[in-house]
Amino acid sequence: MHKGSCLCGGVRFEVQGELPAPNACHCSMCRKHTGHYEAGTDVPRSAVTITGQDNLTWFRSSEKVKRGFCSICGSSLFFDPPALDWIGIMMGAFDTPTNTKLAYHIFVADKGDYYDITDGLPQNLQ
Template structure:
């Protein structure tokens, strides 16, 4: 599948792992996007950039990093530093699959009280997410 940033300066191809959409409520995602970010998992090693002169990667934690276009600011991906796991901004896809399903909310204990989703989703706390990714990087 093809994807790109808002201005088109950063383009990529990717293979999706599934059509499950995840929402992150962590303070970094909320600050970065002025809301939540909605992501979709990709198959390991399939994120390939066609145009990447404006791609920047931000070291956001001990085990994670975020990719974005430094020309327009579009958030493109979050991945573990060893690149064993990566998800992309679902709205960066040129053709969004019609059968997407919101199925997971992470950092649920960081979610502000002024919004909520109607969907029934699996929910993970910050501690559960940190434990999951910390275990995979040891």
Template sequence: MSETKKQTGGCQCGAVRYRARGELGYPHICHCRMCQKAAGNYFLPLAAAMREDFELTRGAPKWFRSSDLVRRGFCGDCGTPLFYDIPGADFINITLGSLDEPDAVKPVMQSSTGRKMSWFHAIDNLPVEPQPETPDRENAIAASNHQHPDHDTESWPLGERP
């Protein structure tokens, strides 16, 4: 594996972790209906890692064949969408939200825009909630957080799982 650039990531609970070395190719946002359903969201950000530069570092995903051409990998414990895989291709697509540092990979393209939400252009004009989280609520969430941290850990689970 190349040592140039390294991206790590995984699911919300930490049961599945991965590492990709090298640049992630074609970071994009897909608006197709399959990606919407797979993400449980309005779109799915993806980027390609070359298989030779990709490895699972903990656990194994479950797979759902969303078509005859594609399978989608997700955590069987917490359900986090992780991969869009075309078996036989020399790359695997990683969901950008599953990266430990998702802000490090900026999408450069959109695909399947025929299914893009018609009102997306107005998102920046939506009002912003006037009050941020209170310190008491933020502290309560932090104290009871069961989410895996955004970095590799020696062991999993870190504590008792719910």
């Protein structure tokens, strides 16, 4: 089991089972939502338990996706495509150890101009 929370602890979550390898998304929406790029893992909805839902606010960033954050401290926590059977959870919100490593980068064509990606992992332009 893996546990995590927002900065203030107002929203907590648990994930049953191993965490799939995360990816890093450099699209402009993820960068604006997190303040940098987003690193997240996609887990089956059935494996996730969220507590403190009264403190969880959802922002619909597109027709296909909503993003969850703590309404108290503002921590970015979830990337949720409601039509699919998984939910993305931000890696920075997990308590360590996560026992996983970043697998690849996506939307690198949109990455910020203030950093370079030098970790040698695969990079997808979109």
